[in-house]
Amino acid sequence: MQDCNYSQPDIDGSNPIYYVGAGASAGGLEALEVFFSQIPAESGKAFIVIQHLSPDYKSMMVELLSKRTAMPVRRAKEGMLVEAGSVYLIPPKKNLSIFHGKLLLSESDHSRGLNLPIDVFMRSLADDQAEKAIGVILSGTGSDGVRGIRAIKEAGGMIMVQSEESAKFDGMPRAAISTGLADFILPPDEMPAKLLSFVRHPYASKVDRPQTLLSDEDRLTRIFALLRERTRVDFTFYKPTTVVRRIERRMTVNQIHDLRDYVKFMETYSGEVTTLYRELLIGVTSFFRDREVFEDLEENHLPILFERVEGREVRFWTAACSTGEEAYSLAMLSREVMEKMGKRIDIKIFATDIDRDAILRASNSLYPESIAADLSAKLLAKYFHRREEHYQIDRSIREMVVFAQHNLIKDPPFTNIELVSCRNLVIYLQPVLQRKALELINFSLNPQGILLLGSSETTGEVAELYETLHPKHKIYASKGKRRPISGSEFLSVPEARSWQSRARSTNGSWSRGQDDERMLDRFLQSLAGDYVPLAVVVNERLEVLHILDNSDGYFRLPSGKLINDITKIAVRDLAISLATGLQKVFKTGKELKYTSIRLNWNSESKIVQMRIRPLPGRKGQELRVGRVH
Numbered sequence: 239m240q241d242c243n244y245s246q247p248d249i250d251g252s253n254p255i256y257y258v259g260a261g262a263s264a265g266g267l268e269a270l271e272v273f274f275s276q277i278p279a280e281s282g283k284a285f286i287v288i289q290h291l292s293p294d295y296k297s298m299m300v301e302l303l304s305k306r307t308a309m310p311v312r313r314a315k316e317g318m319l320v321e322a323g324s325v326y327l328i329p330p331k332k333n334l335s336i337f338h339g340k341l342l343l344s345e346s347d348h349s350r351g352l353n354l355p356i357d358v359f360m361r362s363l364a365d366d367q368a369e370k371a372i373g374v375i376l377s378g379t380g381s382d383g384v385r386g387i388r389a390i391k392e393a394g395g396m397i398m399v400q401s402e403e404s405a406k407f408d409g410m411p412r413a414a415i416s417t418g419l420a421d422f423i424l425p426p427d428e429m430p431a432k433l434l435s436f437v438r439h440p441y442a443s444k445v446d447r448p449q450t451l452l453s454d455e456d457r458l459t460r461i462f463a464l465l466r467e468r469t470r471v472d473f474t475f476y477k478p479t480t481v482v483r484r485i486e487r488r489m490t491v492n493q494i495h496d497l498r499d500y501v502k503f504m505e506t507y508s509g510e511v512t513t514l515y516r517e518l519l520i521g522v523t524s525f526f527r528d529r530e531v532f533e534d535l536e537e538n539h540l541p542i543l544f545e546r547v548e549g550r551e552v553r554f555w556t557a558a559c560s561t562g563e564e565a566y567s568l569a570m571l572s573r574e575v576m577e578k579m580g581k582r583i584d585i586k587i588f589a590t591d592i593d594r595d596a597i598l599r600a601s602n603s604l605y606p607e608s609i610a611a612d613l614s615a616k617l618l619a620k621y622f623h624r625r626e627e628h629y630q631i632d633r634s635i636r637e638m639v640v641f642a643q644h645n646l647i648k649d650p651p652f653t654n655i656e657l658v659s660c661r662n663l664v665i666y667l668q669p670v671l672q673r674k675a676l677e678l679i680n681f682s683l684n685p686q687g688i689l690l691l692g693s694s695e696t697t698g699e700v701a702e703l704y705e706t707l708h709p710k711h712k713i714y715a716s717k718g719k720r721r722p723i724s725g726s727e728f729l730s731v732p733e734a735r736s737w738q739s740r741a742r743s744t745n746g747s748w749s750r751g752q753d754d755e756r757m758l759d760r761f762l763q764s765l766a767g768d769y770v771p772l773a774v775v776v777n778e779r780l781e782v783l784h785i786l787d788n789s790d791g792y793f794r795l796p797s798g799k800l801i802n803d804i805t806k807i808a809v810r811d812l813a814i815s816l817a818t819g820l821q822k823v824f825k826t827g828k829e830l831k832y833t834s835i836r837l838n839w840n841s842e843s844k845i846v847q848m849r850i851r852p853l854p855g856r857k858g859q860e861l862r863v864g865r866v867h
Contacts, residue, residue: 254284254322256437257336257367261356261386263290263378265406267299269426270376271306274325276430279308282437283372285325286314286341286363288334288356290378299327314341328355335362352610360386369394369483372433376400376426378410381606381627384417385524391419392520394483396436396491398422398429409627413606418516418595421491439490457497461485461514464504468511471592471645473518475668484517519593521662523560525612526567528693531711539688539713540575543656544583546686554587555655555682557646558663562600562639563609565589566631568659569638570621588652590644601641603631646675651682658683661712662692669699676700685718775853776804778824791837811837812848819850827852 262270266289277285289299303325304311311325312318314334318341320326326341328334333344333355346353356375360383363371373390375383377400387397397420402408404425415423422432459474466472473481485500488510494500504510526532544552554572556565565587572585591597607627610618622629646663658679664672679689680703689704691697691712697704704714772792775784781802785793793807805817812835819830829851837844 252321254320255282256370256372257320257363258283258285258372258374259288259360259363260285260374260376261288261360261378261383261410262376263380263382263407263410265377267302268377268406269400270303272426273429274303274307276427277307277309279323281434282322284320284322286320286334286336286359287325288328288359290355290382291328291330314343316343317341333358335359336366337362338366352607354382354608354611356383357386357608357611361389364389364393364395369487371395372398374398374429375410375414377405377407379407380409381413381608383410384413384606384608387414387419388417388520389522391517392522394487396421396487398424398433401425419520435493436490439493439495457501460501461504464511465515468508469515471515475671476518477666477668480666481518484514488514488517516593516595521558521560523563525563525609527564531690531713532567532571534708534711534713536571536575539707540572541579543688544576544579544581547583547656551584551586553652553655554585554657554659555652556587556589557658557660557679559589559591559600559641560596562589562603562641564659564661565600565639566635569635570617573635585638587639589639589641592643592645594643597641597643603636604628646678647671651678653682654684655682655687656684657688659690661690662695665692665695673699677703680704680716683716685716687716689714689716774804776820780804780820782807809837811835815848819848823850823852
C-alpha cells in the first residue's frame, strides 16, 4: 500500500478529491450514459473512461456523453493534466495510463492477441493515486479489469461493479464480482448516489486520518480482538498505517463517522469482521510478477541449485501465496530449467497462506483469460488448458504444488527447504514480526537455500543470516547459521492453546514450561523432512498435549465437563483406529500406518491416511505423534 500520491498541489481547487476509472466494453455505452446523467458537475472527482474500441471505429463517445453531463468531456491527449469535474476518454488504438496526475498514451500491444486497456489504466491509477483511486466496472465481455481492481483495492481505493442482471453483457461484471473485492454491486442508475456519499464522507479530505484513529487505542484493541476471535489472526503487530487505512475505508463505505460506532457495527454484523479481515489480507499477485526476478532465477540461480541437489527431492515454499500464481510460476520455471539442463528432479512446492478462501481459489487452478497478458504464448500453450472464459493449469504442474492454510508467524515452519518465496508480506509487519518471520524462514532453509523478498523489502535486523545474491531483485542465500529455536518460538493454533489451557486448569497434571518446550523441540525434530497437514501429540494417558494445524472434521470438544482423551474427542470414524493404534504403538514402540480411513464430514466422504509413531525421549517420557493427511 502506498502512503501518498503524486498529484500536483491543489492550489486553485482543480485537483480531484478522487480519480474514477470507469471500464466498459460491449454494452457499456448505455451504462455510461445512465451513469453520467446523474453525476453533478461540481462533484470534486475526475472521470477517466476506458472502453474497448475497435481500431477502425470512429468513436462518437465525446458527443454522446456530452449530451448526458454538464462536465466537459475530452478525448485524452499525451501529458494532459487531470482536473476535477472533467471526463476523459481513451482514444482508439491506444492504451492510457496516469503518472503524477497526468495522462500518458501508448500504442496498444496486440502482439499476444489480447489487449487489456482497463487493467493497464487501473493498475497505473492505483500506483499513482493510492486511496484516491476508484474503479468502476461496467457491462462487457471477458475479464479485463480483474487485475486492475485488485491493484486499486490493495492501494486502499474503492470498487464499484455493475450488477450482472442490469448489464447487457455480464462477462466483465461477473469476473469482477467473483474476486470478492467489490464494495458496491449496483445498476448504473444507483451508482452515482453511492459514489457521492462515499466522496462526501469526512475521511475523504482529512489529512491526519491515521493519527486520529490511532489515538483511540481502546477501540482499536477491541477491533483486533474481534478479528482474532473470528479469524484466529492477530493483527496487533501489523503496520498501523496499513490497518488504520483499511478500517477507515470500511467506515467510509458503510457511512460510519465515528470509530465507536464502527466497533458497534462490527459487533452487530459479523459479516463486517470477515470483510475487514479479507481487506487486510489483499495482495496483488500475477504470473511471473517482476519478470526480471524470474529471468535471474532461470539464468543464474536455479541451474546452480539443481546441480547442487542432484539426486534429492527439492522442496520450495511459497509463503503468503495468495491465489497461487507465484507458486505455479515457480513450478513452470523449474520445469523449463530442468528441460534445458536435461535433468529430472522431483520438486515439491508448498504454497501457504493465512487466507483459507485464497487457498481454495489457488487449488482450483482456474484463472481468467486476462492472465494471457502475463504469460508468453509458449507457456500458455504448454501449461494451460482453455476452459470457456478461463484457463486451467495443466495437471503436471498442479501436482507439483501442495496448498495449505498456514500462519507464517504462529505455525511451525517447513523444513529442508531449498527456496522460500515470501514477497510483499514482511513490509506490512512491524519490526518485531519482521524479525521473527525472517528467522523462522532461515530455520526452514538449508544452507545456501534461496530467499526471495519483495522489491521494497530487505533482511533488515537479521542480515547476518543471509548473503545478498542480487540487491535489486531481492534474492538472498541462507548462510546456514542456525540460531537456537526453542519450542516457545512456535505458537500453537488457537484450538490447541484453548484445549491446553482448559486441560491444565482441570487436572493440573501438565504445566507449560521447560519440559513443554523440550517436548515440542523433539516433536518438531521428529517431523523434520515431512509435510504434515495435521499432527497431534499425546501422552500414555491418551491426553492431547499439542495440536498443530486445523483439526476441523477430525476432533471436536463435546459440551459439559472437559474431556481431553483423544479417543473421546475424535470423530467416530477415526476413534476406533486411534484407540487400537495407540495401544499397539505404546506396547511395541514401533510406528504404525493406516492408509484407508473413510471419514464423513459436511455430508462428504473422504479417505485419509494416519501414522502413529513414538516421539523419542527418556524412559517413562515417551510420547506418541499421530499424523493425519
